[in-house]
Amino acid sequence: MTDSFTHLHVHTEFSMLDGAARLDELVAKAVQDGMPAIGMTDHGNMYGTLDFYKECNKQGIKPIIGTEAYMAYDSRTERPTRRGRIDDSGGDTEGGKKLYYHLTLLAENQTGYKNLIQLSSLAFMEGYYYKPRMDWELLEKYSDGLIATTGCLGGQVLQALLNGDEKGAIEKAARLQDIFGRDNLFVELQDHGLQAQRDTNPQLIEIAKKIGAPLLATNDSHYTHQADHESHDALLCVQTGALLSDTKRFKFEGSEHYLKSPAEMRYLFREVPSACDNTLWIAERADLEIEFGNPLLPEFPVPDGFDNDSEYLRHLTYEGARKRWGDNLSADVEEWLAYELKTINDMGFASYFLITWDLIKHARD
Structure with missing residues (x-):
């Protein structure tokens, strides 16, 4: 084995008033x-x-x-x-x-x-x-x-x-x-x-x-x-x-x-x-890579019956749309909803929208 060594018990300046290592x-x-x-x-x-x-x-x-x-x-x-x-x-x-x-x-x-x-x-x-x-x-x-x-x-x-x-x-x-x-x-x-x-x-x-x-x-x-x-x-x-x-x-x-x-x-x-x-x-x-520059959003806990946050967001979206415009949605509304949902999902923001919805729902209730 090599003569090298790795220090694994190390305190830095972030060990407050105890670590003196910059x-x-x-x-x-x-x-x-x-x-x-x-x-x-x-x-x-x-x-x-x-x-x-x-x-x-x-x-x-x-x-x-x-x-x-x-x-x-x-x-x-x-x-x-x-x-x-x-x-x-x-x-x-x-x-x-x-x-x-x-x-x-x-x-x-x-x-x-x-x-x-x-x-x-x-x-x-x-x-x-x-x-x-x-x-x-x-x-x-x-x-x-x-x-x-x-x-x-x-x-x-x-x-x-x-x-x-x-x-x-x-x-x-x-x-x-x-x-x-x-x-x-x-x-x-x-x-x-x-x-x-x-x-x-x-x-x-x-x-x-x-x-x-x-x-x-x-x-x-x-x-x-x-x-x-x-x-x-x-x-x-x-x-x-x-x-x-x-x-x-x-x-x-x-x-x-x-x-x-x-x-x-x-x-x-x-x-x-x-x-x-x-x-x-x-x-x-040790194999750890920390990514920088990408948004790290919390995951919304979806209820039983839904595979992921995107599916649950789609369900809530269409549920709300039918309350506003009835069961038979027009082609324009369908196209608009599909575009909005695709944009949200492509950006990875489905959980963010669900968390925001949940907060507003809680405030209203």
Whole structure:
């Protein structure tokens, strides 16, 4: 296998007050290092998706769209009482669980991209509690076309291990595997020199063996160059309302959360080279093209008995015409209606007209 590598756990400037990587510099670094692709997994949102996609295309590298989602422990409707400080690590609650956990999701194809959008939107609309949170129910409903990883130290699998619950960690990983599929759930390994990672990585490797899941090496990049770690630290202070001089504040340990070169990543994970190889496997599998310039209109849900929106629009049109001019429509009216309907259908606006009709009907009723 090649000595290349693809970063798939990457935060940009769109990870608000946490990502210190400008899109153009980030993508340029990946290109400079000869990477075939690069992922984007901003915290809890997809704000930067289109800008990232365009920048990657501009610089000639494959974009892989994703998000590092926030996940509730059980249900997105739960509202546990907060205890102590709140930061991006998930904080603590009175029940001993976190307010939210991290889960890395990547779109493998168009279906996955649409499901990622659905998950992101529903996390805001239905699960927002300190952060936009999704849950197991939503993941089960919108898992098609998505690749998931067990995540960082803030993920449910790692948190179980850190709490000494190896059985619970295996169960969480197996549940994710059941949802996403055998080749679509990766056990994620990170190594920033943290003792917690050094302690849990061997356990993660064993979990991967037990459930038959592939490994994945990532670096949870939050800034492009190692020298940028001080700027990132300042961002965290703004996020948490703390001072740089505050020794008890939330901060990243060390200066290793940058976009490391393939050689650096291969050296870090030299004992498990498949974890790096699998980043390239995902890069090969990722097949997403976002179209620009074409109108993207919502689809009107047509009632039973009609094959599509065009057929239902035709039915309503002739129903209205007969109310106005009787059952025997003149040749001029027939010709006029046929021309209007053909124009609407050729432009792909049938659902738009039906949605407008439905709104007006609702207002009148």
